[in-house]
Amino acid sequence: MRRSEWSLPLGGDATDRFLPWIIWLLVFIAAIALVIALALGGAAERWRASQSGVITVELGAAAAGNLPIPLLIDVRLAPTGGATLDQVRAAVAVVAPGAQVDDAGAWLAPLARTVSAVRTVGYGVLALIGLASIATVVFTSTTGLAVHRDAMELLHLMGAEDGFIADQFQRQALIMGFLGGLAGLILAAGAFALFGAMARGLEAPLLPRLSLDPAGFVLLAALPFAAAILAMLVARLTVLRALARLP
Amino acid sequence: MIRFQGVSLRYGNGPQVLRDVSFELEPGSFHFLVGPSGPGKSSLLRLMYLALRPTRGTVELFGRDLTETPRRELPALRRRIGIVFQDFRLLDHLTVFDNVALPLCLAGLRAGSVCEHVGELINWVGLGHHVESRLPVLSDGEKQWVAIARAIVARPSLLLADEPTGNLDPDLGLRLTQLFAELNKIGTTVVMATHNETLAVRFPFATLRINEGQVAVGQRRAGRLQ
Ligand SMILES: Nc1ncnc2c1ncn2[C@@H]1O[C@H](COP(=O)(O)OP(=O)(O)OP(=O)(O)O)[C@@H](O)[C@H]1O
Ligand SMILES: [Mg+2]
Numbered sequence: 001m002r003r004s005e006w007s008l009p010l011g012g013d014a015t016d017r018f019l020p021w022i023i024w025l026l027v028f029i030a031a032i033a034l035v036i037a038l039a040l041g042g043a044a045e046r047w048r049a050s051q052s053g054v055i056t057v058e059l060g061a062a063a064a065g066n067l068p069i070p071l072l073i074d075v076r077l078a079p080t081g082g083a084t085l086d087q088v089r090a091a092v093a094v095v096a097p098g099a100q101v102d103d104a105g106a107w108l109a110p111l112a113r114t115v116s117a118v119r120t121v122g123y124g125v126l127a128l129i130g131l132a133s134i135a136t137v138v139f140t141s142t143t144g145l146a147v148h149r150d151a152m153e154l155l156h157l158m159g160a161e162d163g164f165i166a167d168q169f170q171r172q173a174l175i176m177g178f179l180g181g182l183a184g185l186i187l188a189a190g191a192f193a194l195f196g197a198m199a200r201g202l203e204a205p206l207l208p209r210l211s212l213d214p215a216g217f218v219l220l221a222a223l224p225f226a227a228a229i230l231a232m233l234v235a236r237l238t239v240l241r242a243l244a245r246l247p
Numbered sequence: 248m249i250r251f252q253g254v255s256l257r258y259g260n261g262p263q264v265l266r267d268v269s270f271e272l273e274p275g276s277f278h279f280l281v282g283p284s285g286p287g288k289s290s291l292l293r294l295m296y297l298a299l300r301p302t303r304g305t306v307e308l309f310g311r312d313l314t315e316t317p318r319r320e321l322p323a324l325r326r327r328i329g330i331v332f333q334d335f336r337l338l339d340h341l342t343v344f345d346n347v348a349l350p351l352c353l354a355g356l357r358a359g360s361v362c363e364h365v366g367e368l369i370n371w372v373g374l375g376h377h378v379e380s381r382l383p384v385l386s387d388g389e390k391q392w393v394a395i396a397r398a399i400v401a402r403p404s405l406l407l408a409d410e411p412t413g414n415l416d417p418d419l420g421l422r423l424t425q426l427f428a429e430l431n432k433i434g435t436t437v438v439m440a441t442h443n444e445t446l447a448v449r450f451p452f453a454t455l456r457i458n459e460g461q462v463a464v465g466q467r468r469a470g471r472l473q
Contacts, residue, residue, distance in 0.1 A: 154336050157298055159326030160353045247300045 019173065020180030022140050023227045026133040027184030028191075031223055033129050035192060037122035038216040040115075055088055058100040134230060141173060141234040145242070152242060162243045170236040177231030181224025248274040248405065248436045249295055251462075254304035256290060264290045266460035267304070272438065274404075277431045278464070279447040280440040282457040288440040289333055291457060292407050295438065296330050297321060309404075326354055329403030331411045333440075335394040339382045343374055343393055346382065350401035365400060372396050387414040395423065399430060406430060408439045412446060420446055428452075 055075040075088060083091075089101040145152075148169065155165045249272040256265040264287040272278060280288050293299040294306055297313065306313050309324060316324070329350070337346050348365045369378050372392040377385060385393065391414040398406060406427065412420030424439070424446060431437045438455065441447060447454065454465040 150336065151338055153298075154338070155353070157296060157325060157330065158350060158353055159322045159324070159328075161322050164353070247297060 019137075019140050019144055019231060020176045020183070022136055023177050023180030023231065024184040024187075026129075026136060027181040027223050027227050028188050030126070030129050030133060031185055031188035031220055032191065033122070033126045034220060034223070035188070035216070037119065037126045038213075038219070040122050041119045042213065042216075055085060056102045057088075057092055058102065059096055059098070133227070137177070137227065137230050138234050141231055142238050145169060145235060145238045149242065152239060153246060156243055156246050162240055165243060166236045166239040169239050170232045173235035174228050174232040178224055178228035181227035184227075185220070185224050248272050248276070248309065249438075250307035251294075252305045252307070254294065254301045254306060256287070256294065256299065256302050263460055265294075265301075265462070268460075268462045269304075270455070270462055270464045272436065272455075272464075274436055275431070275434055276467075277428065277437045277450075277452040278439070278455045279444075279450075279452055280438055280455045280457065281442070281444055281447060284442060286457050286459065288457055289409050291455075291462065292330075292409050292438065292440060295405075296328050296407050297325060326350070326401070327404045329398035329401065329406045329435075331394050331398045331406075331408035333409040333413070335390050337382050337390060337393055337397070342379050342381055343369060343385070344378045346393055347396045347400055349397060354401055368396050368400055388416075388419070391415055395426075399426075402435075404435060406435050406437045406439075408437070410440055410442070412441060412443060417446070421449070424450060 055077060057073040057075055059073070077083060077085075077088075085101070085103055092099050092101050152165055152169075155168075156162075251271075252269050254265055254268045255263060257263045280291065282288055290299065294301055295308070297308070300314075309327065311324065313321075338349070341349075344365060347369055348362075351361055351365070366378065369375060372395065374385075374389060374392055374396075377389065382390065382393070391411065395408075395411055398408065408427070411427075412423055415423060420443065427437050427439060428450060451467060453467040456463045456465060
């Protein structure tokens, strides 16, 4: 009966195993929302980049005649040192007086606004999910800890310092929060692998590619840590507040 | 050791449990806290182990006025008190060993000879075969012994026991009281609440009689059996 150190699992009562399940679900949803918002933002960005500097030349009926040329021509301007819109317009007017020359940006602008609006909505949804997650973790932790009131009061009466008691419960919350968050993240990764496989099977070019930049991966990987730290802080504050009310 | 001055107690808007009570218990004394059922024995002990604040009056413990003791100094005072709760208050998810070792853990003691001490004590109270058992498998009588072992393991200077013989048969109740008497001999101040006055009269200790909100301290007298 020798132990290297006293560390009793004082907060390890089985009653708040509910917390990791809630966190699991929240991290799963948050991960999916995050990936979609980031990927949507990335896709919009790539698409706009591919379309900027494109000029559309629309040839009038006179020029079309029997000539084997398309009615619409996309002209891609070199990013630097190339012709300007006016120069192209002048050049086209010489060979095809009736032709109309449009800057793609002109009709792209409202579309780009739409895409950025969608992206803003995506981030908004993400923020809401974040707030809902925080509220849920706070609520679950507080109600979970209410079950431990007796144990808390007992330790208090036996002369445990407030900080010591808080440590016991916050450690438990940290572990539970992290395990739940990790499970949620792994399941989200599974869901995206499935989605990717399905998208490839459909060969549907219209589906946006769900690729993330490194910053996106960092954000995603931070989710379980954020959940764990949140659960820990809530546990600590809840315990300290409950103890402050005891004589 | 314990001094009550003009102490009144009531729960919320309920009736007064204690009415202007004053008394003093000397260090090294042993008192049986007796009285009919429900007059406030547990409440009086709760005031002594700082689970309650009096509605009026002052409680002094170890020579300190508790109303004037800063909050951060209370845990150290509490660690000098061993408590046997009427309802045990053991931690169900811990083993018997860990429950008994809890006060040592709170005192910041590390493993080693301390562990053997815990094991010995558990053997002594007859639960050697239950050292690694969890609490729910124990009978009420066995839990009572775990609660007692936990209360005395850290050698408290004040031992407050609320009906510790309530779940024991008369022989074991006698044996328990003898154990408390032994601890008292080596300096522990003891207050033991009991409604079993036939047990109390077998020991030469004073009584603290509580009735209708009043507390009367009796004299130490010669016991019939010791
Ligand atoms: N937490 C509480 N809230 C309200 N009233 C309480 C509370 N605890 C005790 N009381 C009341 O205070 C009175 C004294 O209760 P207490 O438990 O101290 O008596 P007791 O002498 O220990 O009883 P018993 O012999 O049953 O152990 C009772 O009338 C009880 O109803
Ligand atoms: Mg009682």
